[in-house]
Amino acid sequence: MTELTPRKVDMEKITSLSRRRGFIFPSSEIYGGLSSCWDYGPLGVELKRNIKDAWWRAVVQKRDDMVGLDTSILMHPQVWEASGHVKGFADPLVECKSCHLRWRVDDLGGNNCCPDCGGELTEPRMFNLMFKTFMGPVEDKASVVYLRPETAQGMFVNFQNVLNTTRKKLPFGIAQIGKSFRNEITTGNFIFRSREFEQMEIEYFVKPGTDKEWFDYWLEERFNWYVKLGINKENLRLRQHTKDELAHYACECYDVEYLFPMGWAELEGIANRTDFDLVQHANSTGKNMEYFDEETKEHFIPYIIEPSAGVDRSALAVLCDAYDEEEEEGEIRVLLHFHPSLAPVKVAVLPLSRKEKLATLAKQIHADLRQCWSTQYDDAQSIGRRYRRQDEIGTPFCVTIDFQSLEDEQVTIRERDTMNQIRVPISELKTALAAKLSGEDLLVLPPGGKIWKIEKEA
Numbered sequence: 001m002t003e004l005t006p007r008k009v010d011m012e013k014i015t016s017l018s019r020r021r022g023f024i025f026p027s028s029e030i031y032g033g034l035s036s037c038w039d040y041g042p043l044g045v046e047l048k049r050n051i052k053d054a055w056w057r058a059v060v061q062k063r064d065d066m067v068g069l070d071t072s073i074l075m076h077p078q079v080w081e082a083s084g085h086v087k088g089f090a091d092p093l094v095e096c097k098s099c100h101l102r103w104r105v106d107d108l109g110g111n112n113c114c115p116d117c118g119g120e121l122t123e124p125r126m127f128n129l130m131f132k133t134f135m136g137p138v139e140d141k142a143s144v145v146y147l148r149p150e151t152a153q154g155m156f157v158n159f160q161n162v163l164n165t166t167r168k169k170l171p172f173g174i175a176q177i178g179k180s181f182r183n184e185i186t187t188g189n190f191i192f193r194s195r196e197f198e199q200m201e202i203e204y205f206v207k208p209g210t211d212k213e214w215f216d217y218w219l220e221e222r223f224n225w226y227v228k229l230g231i232n233k234e235n236l237r238l239r240q241h242t243k244d245e246l247a248h249y250a251c252e253c254y255d256v257e258y259l260f261p262m263g264w265a266e267l268e269g270i271a272n273r274t275d276f277d278l279v280q281h282a283n284s285t286g287k288n289m290e291y292f293d294e295e296t297k298e299h300f301i302p303y304i305i306e307p308s309a310g311v312d313r314s315a316l317a318v319l320c321d322a323y324d325e326e327e328e329e330g331e332i333r334v335l336l337h338f339h340p341s342l343a344p345v346k347v348a349v350l351p352l353s354r355k356e357k358l359a360t361l362a363k364q365i366h367a368d369l370r371q372c373w374s375t376q377y378d379d380a381q382s383i384g385r386r387y388r389r390q391d392e393i394g395t396p397f398c399v400t401i402d403f404q405s406l407e408d409e410q411v412t413i414r415e416r417d418t419m420n421q422i423r424v425p426i427s428e429l430k431t432a433l434a435a436k437l438s439g440e441d442l443l444v445l446p447p448g449g450k451i452w453k454i455e456k457e458a
């Protein structure tokens with residue numbers, strides 16, 4: 001983490017909204033919670049799924065040089081010997097001699113006393129971050145296995161399986177989304193650093209000598225992905241790792257950083273892992289990890305460019321970036337300006353009254369819309385309060401059904417950001433919503449091509 005720059009939103013507001021509206025809860029909350037473990041609620045799970053879907057579409061579905069994998073969390077323990085994690089995946093740790101809290105040295109920002117109580121700190125010692133468990137009924141040294149600290153190794157050990165089954169030619173990549181586990185020394189800042197988290201990782205295999213070019217390509221590609229998701233460009237930057245920050249496997253690395261409420265911090269790391277991992281696994285297993293280039297008739301071990309992102313950190317960045325408060329007629333309107341492709345609920349259906357005739361029509365419309373999008377039906381309290389409830393969870397469009405709808409077969413679409421309202425025929429509602437929701441990443445129905453009248457919210 002570098003300079004601490006204040007942000008328009010504090011973390012307290014994000015955690016409180018997440019808790020209140022069902023995005024994220026502390027894990028095992030009724031037992032007092034479990035440190036740095038989180039549960040995603042009904043809205044959080046949709047947000048996270050939308051982020052993962054957007055990533056998968058961008059890096060696998062839309063490309064012909066990428067394939068996906070889903071490898072197991074538990075792997076042969078030798079994998080972690082060969083990868084260097086058993087020996088080298090450690091952070092320097094100090095302990096307070098008074099309150100016994102433990103701290104990562106790099107979180108102390110040069111301070112040499114306890115940030116909590118000001119007590120004296122111990123000398124740093126290295127602490128391995130991997131979680132250990134036992135495989136099978138006997139809990140001895142021979143049955144130790146690890147919960148993976150990165151998804152990457154599952155892709156390296158399957159390099160030849162992917163080559164043989166897909167006949168891909170270099171350059172090509174493997175992508176994977178999955179859980180990783182790290183026994184982090186200090187956690188906190190909500191879901192920013194937790195002990196169980198989800199990664200979205202790409203391992204891109206290239207011919208040695210072309211690695212620099214591909215490294216630069218992925219830096220740009222990944223930075224732009226966050227911008228396309230609607231994250232403010234001013235809140236994003238690329239930062240190069242200094243030599244002493246580099247992971248044991250990397251010769252070059254940049255972080256995509258986001259300006260979180262606590263300051264600039266890593267969202268994604270893009271590393272040139274060289275041929276380190278494939279060479280290590282070849283040496284450890286005696287298996288051939290080479291690629292045969294049919295054109296040049298050369299055998300070589302590819303270099304790997306690795307863009308590695310966190311799902312939870314992306315969700316946190318999206319929440320922080322979308323959060324906004326506006327004054328509306330003396331009241332504060334809290335809203336999340338989610339990109340439509342990320343919004344957990346795309347459309348809310350709001351009948352002006354619970355009277356049977358109106359409710360029947362509204363329910364029909366709701367049943368029809370939910371075939372296409374995630375929707376909510378809300379008929380409780382005033383229409384103003386219902387709009388505010390939807391604004392606060394980032395629903396881009398509300399469809400209001402009023403008594404006039406029964407006569408003219410038209411309904412109102414109300415937009416979250418502008419609060420503008422347009423009246424559209426029910427027969428064209430889906431087309432109108434599809435046109436409005438259609439970022440390139442959404443299901444697009446045939447456009448209606450009509451211009452409807454826009455009115456300001458009453």
Ligand code: GAP
Pocket residue numbers: 149150151152182184191192193194195196197198199201266267268269306308309310311312313
């Ligand atoms: N395979 C390379 C690798 O794992 P990393 O920089 O250690 O690299 C990649 O992790 C990404 O995973 C980070 O940029 C971050 O988004 C996410 N991540 C890592 N540790 C995390 C933690 N304790 N909690 C939440 N996300 C984490």
